[in-house]
Amino acid sequence: MSHLSPTRTLIVDAAAESAFRPLNGVGGVPGPVDAHPQFPDMTPLWRQAGVTVVRSFDWVSRLDTRNNPTSLFPDWSADVDDPASYNFAATDQWVEAVHAIGAEVMFTVASSIPRNKLPAEDVDVYGRVVEHIVRHYSQGWAGGPAKPIRLYEFGDQPDFGPLHFDGRPQEFYAMYRAFCEAVRRVDTTLTIGGPATAFPLEKDAAYREGFLAFVRENDLPLDFYSFLWFTDGSRDPLDYRYVSRELRALLDEYGFTDTDLTLSYWNYLAVPSSTAPAAEKAAFQAATAIYLQDTAIDHAFFFRADSGLDPHYGFVDPGGVGHSDGRPDERSRALALAGQALTGRRLAVTGGNESGFAVIAGRDGDHVRVLVANYVAPDTALAEREEDRFVFRIPIGEQRIELGLTLPPQRRDLASARVESARLELRNLPWPDAVVNVVIRSLTGEVDDPRPMTVSATGTLQVDVDVTPQSAVLVELTA
Numbered sequence: 001m002s003h004l005s006p007t008r009t010l011i012v013d014a015a016a017e018s019a020f021r022p023l024n025g026v027g028g029v030p031g032p033v034d035a036h037p038q039f040p041d042m043t044p045l046w047r048q049a050g051v052t053v054v055r056s057f058d059w060v061s062r063l064d065t066r067n068n069p070t071s072l073f074p075d076w077s078a079d080v081d082d083p084a085s086y087n088f089a090a091t092d093q094w095v096e097a098v099h100a101i102g103a104e105v106m107f108t109v110a111s112s113i114p115r116n117k118l119p120a121e122d123v124d125v126y127g128r129v130v131e132h133i134v135r136h137y138s139q140g141w142a143g144g145p146a147k148p149i150r151l152y153e154f155g156d157q158p159d160f161g162p163l164h165f166d167g168r169p170q171e172f173y174a175m176y177r178a179f180c181e182a183v184r185r186v187d188t189t190l191t192i193g194g195p196a197t198a199f200p201l202e203k204d205a206a207y208r209e210g211f212l213a214f215v216r217e218n219d220l221p222l223d224f225y226s227f228l229w230f231t232d233g234s235r236d237p238l239d240y241r242y243v244s245r246e247l248r249a250l251l252d253e254y255g256f257t258d259t260d261l262t263l264s265y266w267n268y269l270a271v272p273s274s275t276a277p278a279a280e281k282a283a284f285q286a287a288t289a290i291y292l293q294d295t296a297i298d299h300a301f302f303f304r305a306d307s308g309l310d311p312h313y314g315f316v317d318p319g320g321v322g323h324s325d326g327r328p329d330e331r332s333r334a335l336a337l338a339g340q341a342l343t344g345r346r347l348a349v350t351g352g353n354e355s356g357f358a359v360i361a362g363r364d365g366d367h368v369r370v371l372v373a374n375y376v377a378p379d380t381a382l383a384e385r386e387e388d389r390f391v392f393r394i395p396i397g398e399q400r401i402e403l404g405l406t407l408p409p410q411r412r413d414l415a416s417a418r419v420e421s422a423r424l425e426l427r428n429l430p431w432p433d434a435v436v437n438v439v440i441r442s443l444t445g446e447v448d449d450p451r452p453m454t455v456s457a458t459g460t461l462q463v464d465v466d467v468t469p470q471s472a473v474l475v476e477l478t479a
Contacts, residue, residue: 006420009351012361012370014459015428016348020362023292024339025053025106025299027265028306028320029060033093036060040326042306047101049339054098055264055301057108057156057196060311061091063133064112065120071112073129076121080128083142092145095137099147106151106301107137108196108264109179110164113156114312119167120175127178134186153226153264154179155195159207161403163394164198169206173214180220193224196264200227200243201406212254224260224299225251230270230319233390233407235381235414237288238354240266241295242408248296261296265303267319271392274318276378279470282330282443283356286373286472289338290358293346305335330443337441337474341371354411357419357467363430366479370424372465373472376416385410421466424475429459431479440465441474450478 026049031041046054064071071087078085098105109130111117120126135141137149158165158172165172176194183190197207215222227247231239244261251259268284269276285302292300308320316324321331344364352359356375361368391404429436437450455461465473 006418007423008357008417008419008421009423009425010359010370010372011350012368012424012426013348013428014363014368014426014430017345017363018348020342020344020346021293021298022052023263023289023297023300024050024342025055025301026051026305026335027055027058027301027303029058029309029311030054030094030097030306033090035090036311039309040307042326043097043101045321045328045332045336046103046305049305049336050343051101051103051305051339053104053106053151053299053301055106055108055153056091056094057110058304058306058310059091059094061087062112063109063129064116065118065126066116068112068116072133076125080125080132086132086136086142088136088142088144095145095149099145104151105137105149106153107149108153108156109133110154110156112312113164117162117164117166119165119171120178123174123178126175127182130179131182131185134183134190138186138190151191152179152183153193153196153224153262156264157198157228158195159202159205160198161401163401169210172207173211176211176215177218177220184221191223192221193226193260193262194222196226196228198228199405200229200247201408208250209254212251212256216254216256222256222259224262225256226262226264228265228303229263230265230267231284232269232271232274232392233405234410235268235284235377236408236411237284237291237356237358237375238411238414239408240288240292240297244296260298263292263297263300265301266292267303270303270319272315272318272395273393277470278330279443280375280378282334283373283375283470283472285331285334286338286371286443287356287358287375289342290352290360290371290373293342293360302335328445333441333443333445334472337371337443337472340476341369341474343369351422353417354413355415355417357417359422368426368429368477370426370475371472372422372467372475374419374467374469376469377414382415416469420468421464424463424465426461426463426477427459429455429461429477431455432457432459434479436461436477436479438463439476439478441476443472
């Protein structure tokens with residue numbers, strides 16, 4: 001019987017470059033604003049992680065379909081054309097906070113879940129309100145932000161039972177049509193998509209096939225199709241490859257070959273009763289960020305890149321990063337390390353596997369970075385399933401809503417190869433005979449002192465690193 005080596009050799013070829021996929025988006029509350037001072041400031045972490053785009057859905061001000069003082073349009077009897085009828089202040093501050101770190105905003109139009117999930121009472125009026133909101137954020141109407149928002153998404157998990165949309169699919173479709181027409185009245189070049197479906201593998205579903213058929217038959221724009229995926233039921237970071245391949249085929253089948261595939265939210269766990277140590281979650285984060293680069297996904301948003309303090313449900317979401325007061329933990333550092341690694345130009349690397357030992361490399365100017373993650377799936381995920389189905393309960397007040405979703409087929413390759421360390425062989429480095437500084441950072445927050453190392457005359461260098469189970473390390477070479 002053969003025994004696998006606990007050390008894996010990883011070969012990085014700095015001469016073989018390609019582009020990274022633009023997948024460094026996040027969802028979360030950027031920080032405190034005048035009306036909501038309770039949120040810790042996440043923008044330093046987001047800047048450190050190189051976040052490029054932020055989804056707005058988690059922010060307090062949503063467009064509710066019923067009267068709600070925190071809604072972007074609080075009173076549906078008010079004058080639609082009067083700037084005083086709108087409640088932009090807090091959202092404007094969050095938009096400015098995102099723009100201040102050099103990131104874009106993907107503005108999600110959806111109602112104030114869980115307080116209200118009802119469809120619009122008057123779709124025409126709803127569309128006019130959407131139009132004014134888009135004019136505010138894209139053209140500066142009513143004192144909108146100086147930098148325009150270009151990305152608009154409609155909906156958030158309309159298929160999530162009665163929890164996110166308590167209406168008929170046809171009512172949702174009508175609202176999407178009004179949304180599209182409103183955005184197009186403002187600017188035909190703005191990017192439009194949706195519906196952020198929660199259960200993307202359910203076949204013949206209202207927000208998959210039904211939604212795509214409606215969009216196609218009514219010749220509506222769909223620049224991107226958005227969906228969510230969490231791995232509570234599988235603990236497998238390669239779920240995203242399977243789900244995106246299925247959705248890409250579906251979009252192509254319906255004629256949406258130019259429609260991008262947007263992963264509106266991803267993370268390890270989302271069900272409140274699901275638990276795992278922070279280090280395990282962080283190792284999954286880092287490994288998944290690496291694996292996502294080789295999927296059919298065009299854009300992705302990690303959920304949630306804040307403290308988890310949820311202004312709508314009134315609890316601390318287990319999907320957050322760091323502590324509730326904003327102090328970092330392994331998950332915060334995973335976000336930062338992955339963001340730093342996935343910048344510049346991608347470099348070819350071999351030696352990783354599909355069992356959670358993942359590796360990626362990049363060059364950004366005078367920096368070469370290699371991210372190695374060692375995620376180990378728990379034993380519960382390796383036990384043979386009776387069926388590819390995951391059933392769970394969501395607590396809403398005193399209610400316990402039971403829901404279920406289809407899972408990708410279980411992979412035997414998910415079992416860990418029991419790797420504990422790595423030998424990095426970097427080849428064709430652009431600094432022959434030069435001394436480079438090597439710094440190693442880990443999820444624990446430890447940072448090794450810079451080690452001067454000499455690149456060979458042929459541009460090679462060897463670095464040994466410990467990568468124990470449920471960990472990740474970023475090795476950075478600076479000329």
